[in-house]
Amino acid sequence: MQKKGFLQGIYQKLTSPKLTVVIFLVLAAASVVGTLMPQGLSEAELQRHYGQRAIWFLTTFGLNDLYHAGWFRFLLLFLCANLVVCTIERLPKTLKVYRRREEQVDPGKLAKCSLNCQFISNLPQNETEAWLISIISEEFGILQRLDGVDHLAGVAENGRWSPLMVYVVHLGVLLVLCGSLVGSLFGFKGFMNILEGESTNEVMLEGSDRGLNLPFQVRCDKFDVSYYDNGMPREFRSDLTLIRDGKEVTKRVLRVNDPLTYDGITFYQASYGAILNDAEVELTDRESGAVRWVIIPFRKWVDIPGTRDRAQILRFEENFRHLGPAMVLLISQAGGEPSGSLILIEKDFHGNRVENYNVKVLHATRIPFTGLQVKRDPGVWLVWLGFALMLVGIGLTYYVGHRRLWLWAAADMPGKVGTRIIIAGRTNRNEISFERKFKRLCDRMQAELRQESGEGTP
Amino acid sequence: MITSSILFSITTFAYFICALLYFSGVIFRHRRIMIWGSITGAATLAIQMVGILLRWRESYQIGYGHAPLSNLYESLVFAASAIMLIYLVMEYRTKQRALGMFPALFAFLAMAYASFSTSVSSKIQPLLPALKSNWLIAHVVTCFLGYAAFAISCGISILYIARNLKQETPGYTLSLLPDLRQLDEFNYQMVLFGFLWLSLGIITGSVWADLAWGTYWSWDPKETWSLITWLIYAALLHARTIKGWHGNRVAWLSIIGFICVLFTYFGVNFLLSGLHSYANTK
Numbered sequence: 001m002q003k004k005g006f007l008q009g010i011y012q013k014l015t016s017p018k019l020t021v022v023i024f025l026v027l028a029a030a031s032v033v034g035t036l037m038p039q040g041l042s043e044a045e046l047q048r049h050y051g052q053r054a055i056w057f058l059t060t061f062g063l064n065d066l067y068h069a070g071w072f073r074f075l076l077l078f079l080c081a082n083l084v085v086c087t088i089e090r091l092p093k094t095l096k097v098y099r100r101r102e103e104q105v106d107p108g109k110l111a112k113c114s115l116n117c118q119f120i121s122n123l124p125q126n127e128t129e130a131w132l133i134s135i136i137s138e139e140f141g142i143l144q145r146l147d148g149v150d151h152l153a154g155v156a157e158n159g160r161w162s163p164l165m166v167y168v169v170h171l172g173v174l175l176v177l178c179g180s181l182v183g184s185l186f187g188f189k190g191f192m193n194i195l196e197g198e199s200t201n202e203v204m205l206e207g208s209d210r211g212l213n214l215p216f217q218v219r220c221d222k223f224d225v226s227y228y229d230n231g232m233p234r235e236f237r238s239d240l241t242l243i244r245d246g247k248e249v250t251k252r253v254l255r256v257n258d259p260l261t262y263d264g265i266t267f268y269q270a271s272y273g274a275i276l277n278d279a280e281v282e283l284t285d286r287e288s289g290a291v292r293w294v295i296i297p298f299r300k301w302v303d304i305p306g307t308r309d310r311a312q313i314l315r316f317e318e319n320f321r322h323l324g325p326a327m328v329l330l331i332s333q334a335g336g337e338p339s340g341s342l343i344l345i346e347k348d349f350h351g352n353r354v355e356n357y358n359v360k361v362l363h364a365t366r367i368p369f370t371g372l373q374v375k376r377d378p379g380v381w382l383v384w385l386g387f388a389l390m391l392v393g394i395g396l397t398y399y400v401g402h403r404r405l406w407l408w409a410a411a412d413m414p415g416k417v418g419t420r421i422i423i424a425g426r427t428n429r430n431e432i433s434f435e436r437k438f439k440r441l442c443d444r445m446q447a448e449l450r451q452e453s454g455e456g457t458p
Numbered sequence: 459m460i461t462s463s464i465l466f467s468i469t470t471f472a473y474f475i476c477a478l479l480y481f482s483g484v485i486f487r488h489r490r491i492m493i494w495g496s497i498t499g500a501a502t503l504a505i506q507m508v509g510i511l512l513r514w515r516e517s518y519q520i521g522y523g524h525a526p527l528s529n530l531y532e533s534l535v536f537a538a539s540a541i542m543l544i545y546l547v548m549e550y551r552t553k554q555r556a557l558g559m560f561p562a563l564f565a566f567l568a569m570a571y572a573s574f575s576t577s578v579s580s581k582i583q584p585l586l587p588a589l590k591s592n593w594l595i596a597h598v599v600t601c602f603l604g605y606a607a608f609a610i611s612c613g614i615s616i617l618y619i620a621r622n623l624k625q626e627t628p629g630y631t632l633s634l635l636p637d638l639r640q641l642d643e644f645n646y647q648m649v650l651f652g653f654l655w656l657s658l659g660i661i662t663g664s665v666w667a668d669l670a671w672g673t674y675w676s677w678d679p680k681e682t683w684s685l686i687t688w689l690i691y692a693a694l695l696h697a698r699t700i701k702g703w704h705g706n707r708v709a710w711l712s713i714i715g716f717i718c719v720l721f722t723y724f725g726v727n728f729l730l731s732g733l734h735s736y737a738n739t740k
């Protein structure tokens with residue numbers, strides 16, 4: 001029993017619209033924190049920037065990866081729950097109001113409306129009726145007749161469905177969140193680097209050490225960057241070929257903003273780079289002055305001719321601290337422990353030395369690679385649908401109000417010609433413009449009546 | 459030869475005159491001056507529009523060929539024109555000229571910042587590959603229509619708070635302003651208008667990001683701040699609809715919302731880094 005009471009208590013809390021506003025503001029505040037703190041730092045970066053206690057605090061509350069932290073997701077879930085519960089509570093009432101049709105018009109109530117207008121027409125009753133109906137349908141829309149035995153009455157309304165639109169917006173929000181959930185459960189996001197001329201099917205998954213093998217191979221036939229006159233990049237393009245079971249299934253140029261989708265998997269031009277294939281190096285022995293030339297392949301030991309020494313390139317950087325390309329050269333003398341140093345490839349630098357050699361790179365052969373973002377997201381259509389619903393809903397909720405105009409007319413005094421007319425109006429949106437419209441209608445009616453009666457009585 | 463930069467210089471100066479006219483009209487309670495404010499505003503907007511079109515053509519003449527919406531300078535110019543466009547349409551519909559003070563001032567400030575700040579380059583630059591897309595126009599136009607509406611709403615909120623502080627007294631300075639109820643309603647209408655465009659702006663940005671980077675939402679600071687702005691205005695709309703908040707509270711929330719807009723626009727560029735800085739899109 002107590003458990004049920006507890007659940008009911010939570011349900012009651014969730015029905016509160018105040019909660020919605022609070023969740024909005026809390027989400028906003030949390031997001032602010034997320035933009036002020038650096039996100040997604042690695043363990044090493046954390047160690048460098050913060051002390052032990054700060055790291056404990058950051059990781060416990062997930063502040064270094066806030067948007068993926070459990071409590072942030074819980075907040076989003078909470079918002080969904082609030083939305084669903086509010087809908088369950090309110091939708092039936094809204095539907096009831098939506099379905100309810102008025103059956104009669106009460107002149108007393110009309111006179112109490114904040115927008116109302118009363119006047120007397122001296123035209124014959126049938127003329128008055130025809131005139132009223134035509135003017136109202138011209139200004140407001142079709143008048144639904146709710147006549148009584150001794151009076152003419154009716155209501156003209158538009159946007160009756162507009163209060164329902166808010167549920168469309170909320171459905172849209174839910175769909176967007178569902179879509180992102182579907183995407184994260186059944187999709188993947190990753191990265192692949194493909195050397196020019198080579199093919200691979202291996203994707204490195206984002207945010208994990210695991211990889212994933214695509215059911216087909218991706219070959220990069222060519223990668224190219226073009227530049228504007230001022231040196232800004234103009235275009236990155238990769239000529240890709242997809243190969244399945246040994247057959248070329250797709251051949252296409254991939255550019256930024258122009259992704260390629262095949263078999264539900266989409267490829268994006270994301271980055272590029274180059275690896276070092278080999279380097280032709282001039283080594284000058286500082287002791288003997290002997291000069292030797294050697295071609296050193298990447299990460300393979302080679303003998304330095306005429307010596308008992310060996311060399312290897314361990315690492316390559318495209319742009320080391322803005323000094324241009326650099327590589328780490330290892331030299332092992334006479335089979336001893338290798339020692340290494342960073343060598344600038346395009347600059348003559350006094351530090352270009354390892355062991356007793358001065359090093360000069362004569363030529364470095366590079367192979368460009370293209371960096372592709374790869375993803376599969378089966379939930380993206382839900383997200384787009386949600387967006388569409390939100391837009392339509394927001395637009396219609398606020399720009400179409402439920403506007404009603406009531407009319408009641410009856411003989412002023414039994415047996416006489418005069419007809420007493422009451423009109424009244426009400427809206428749930430944009431009152432000021434509605435008021436203006438209502439006033440214009442009243443003014444027009446009164447002006448026409450005055451004209452009629454002026455002509456009628458010379 | 460008339461160039462866009464000459465027209466933008468004229469625009470900057472003319473918006474200053476326009477703001478001056480609106481402010482004097484309200485302060486000296488002189489309707490005639492305010493009419494001149496409107497005329498100056500409309501004429502300046504026309505000059506500015508010509509300037510924008512001219513700059514568009516100039517970019518084609520240089521050989522870059524893109525809409526003038528690609529950097530801070532161009533977005534500031536567009537923001538100024540969007541503010542005045544939305545405001546003048548509103549003025550035409552509501553016949554309330556006194557509301558022009560802040561829109562004209564904001565438009566002038568945006569133009570002045572674009573023209574005089576040394577950190578804003580007015581050169582026509584080519585587009586980075588990441589920006590080469592038709593979504594650029596859709597995204598920037600929608601976002602800035604939203605921002606512009608929020609700027610106007612912030613102006614109305616300031617007037618509301620000012621008017622509320624000092625209720626009617628004889629010889630009252632702000633007597634040409636609409637009454638509190640009207641100010642509140644105009645404010646609400648503007649927030650709604652802005653909210654719709656901001657939503658569209660976020661959504662077009664999201665669709666574009668999915669096309670360019672393969673992810674419709676990456677919690678990049680600019681995205682996150684636009685979401686924060688959206689949440690603040692969503693809170694405002696809910697508070698007003700469900701809890702019946704009116705007047706001062708709504709005015710203050712709208713001002714807070716506009717501060718978020720300013721931070722999304724400027725703060726994120728200068729203080730936080732992310733995808734929108736286009737530094738890491740090689």
